[in-house]
Amino acid sequence: MTENLKHSLDSISSSHSPHRPSKISKTTDDLSDDEQQQQQRESMSQRPGIQRYLLAIEYIGTRFSGSQQQSNCRTVVGVLEEAFHKFIGQPVSIFCSSRTDAGVHALSNVCHVDVERISKRKPGEVLEPHEPAVVKRAVNHFLQKNEGDVMVIDVRSVPANFHARYKAQERTYFYRLLSGAEPLSTFEKDRAWHVPEELNLRAMQEACKVLVGHHDFSSFRAAGCQAKSPIRTLDELNVSEVVSTPCFPSIMERKQNNLGEDPHAGTNKSETDPPPSFNGGADLGFGLRKKHGCFVVTARARAFLYHQVRLLVGVLKAVGTGDLKVPDVERILNAKTVTAASPMAPACGLYLGRVKYDLP
Numbered sequence: 001m002t003e004n005l006k007h008s009l010d011s012i013s014s015s016h017s018p019h020r021p022s023k024i025s026k027t028t029d030d031l032s033d034d035e036q037q038q039q040q041r042e043s044m045s046q047r048p049g050i051q052r053y054l055l056a057i058e059y060i061g062t063r064f065s066g067s068q069q070q071s072n073c074r075t076v077v078g079v080l081e082e083a084f085h086k087f088i089g090q091p092v093s094i095f096c097s098s099r100t101d102a103g104v105h106a107l108s109n110v111c112h113v114d115v116e117r118i119s120k121r122k123p124g125e126v127l128e129p130h131e132p133a134v135v136k137r138a139v140n141h142f143l144q145k146n147e148g149d150v151m152v153i154d155v156r157s158v159p160a161n162f163h164a165r166y167k168a169q170e171r172t173y174f175y176r177l178l179s180g181a182e183p184l185s186t187f188e189k190d191r192a193w194h195v196p197e198e199l200n201l202r203a204m205q206e207a208c209k210v211l212v213g214h215h216d217f218s219s220f221r222a223a224g225c226q227a228k229s230p231i232r233t234l235d236e237l238n239v240s241e242v243v244s245t246p247c248f249p250s251i252m253e254r255k256q257n258n259l260g261e262d263p264h265a266g267t268n269k270s271e272t273d274p275p276p277s278f279n280g281g282a283d284l285g286f287g288l289r290k291k292h293g294c295f296v297v298t299a300r301a302r303a304f305l306y307h308q309v310r311l312l313v314g315v316l317k318a319v320g321t322g323d324l325k326v327p328d329v330e331r332i333l334n335a336k337t338v339t340a341a342s343p344m345a346p347a348c349g350l351y352l353g354r355v356k357y358d359l360p
Contacts, residue, residue, distance in 0.1 A: 049129075052162060059109070096164060171356070179199045195317060210333065241293060
């Protein structure tokens with residue numbers, strides 16, 4: 001542990017950060033150029049000696065009331081701000097690239113924070129900013145004392161005008177569905193949507209082709225969405241069957257499913273061949289659980305409407321179970337009303353996977 005980090009951890013008070021509500025509204029993806037430039041001018045006018053850090057964070061959303069700060073609720077931003085307060089001894093405001101709802105997880109969400117490093121020995125003396133590695137270790141130290149369901153996975157120093165939300169070029173979400181009649185494993189509780197019926201992977205993949213591209217997604221826009229326009233470009237939407245996790249395959253299972261082998265070696269399979277099944281199968285014997293089919297929906301775009309991904313997954317699931325046909329998906333899209341869509345998928349299966357930037 002570096003001397004800077006040791007001094008910071010030893011001298012931090014146990015006070016909690018006051019609530020500092022984010023100034024970013026739900027409509028930030030639709031701000032005009034003038035409004036965005038004004039926001040950037042405000043961020044550039046900060047006092048000298050303040051360092052802006054870009055943070056990549058992962059979290060389990062189960063015990064959070066969403067990512068954004070809320071009064072009297074446990075939120076991702078609230079927990080992060082508290083950890084920073086304990087680290088540097090003063091309150092901070094954290095701004096996320098993407099809002100996530102209660103119960104939604106993140107493999108990598110991104111936010112930024114401005115930190116002024118003040119000497120503990122000489123109050124009022126501004127010191128050189130902490131190195132990103134020091135920030136990561138110190139903040140994680142305090143996060144692990146607070147339930148441990150958030151972790152900083154990367155930190156980078158960025159210019160004062162680099163905004164985690166406005167500079168994001170692309171966002172990728174994943175949604176996990178577990179298919180099968182067996183009750184959901186304890187290890188998967190609140191981590192996936194359990195669908196008792198079997199899912200038709202080919203039909204779901206065909207439905208994705210209808211939805212990819214530049215469309216009016218009013219049918220996949222929940223009530224309360226404040227975006228100025230329902231027009232979005234969905235760059236990617238697909239469904240794949242993957243190995244269910246946690247996965248501890250036997251030697252027989254590895255041979256049957258070619259796990260760990262070169263997928264291109266000695267194969268002449270065409271697109272019309274049935275997809276490999278990584279899950280399910282015969283009874284494995286006493287004391288061993290029959291596995292569920294595990295399907296992952298990937299959705300990628302610059303920005304999404306409120307609840308758009310969960311509404312898309314709801315329709316894809318209905319196609320997979322046979323309740324809808326592929327032509328019905330086009331009908332729902334053209335209806336341009338959310339009442340035409342299938343029920344929305346639950347939050348527990350949704351993961352923010354990646355936020356892409358052109359980093360300086």
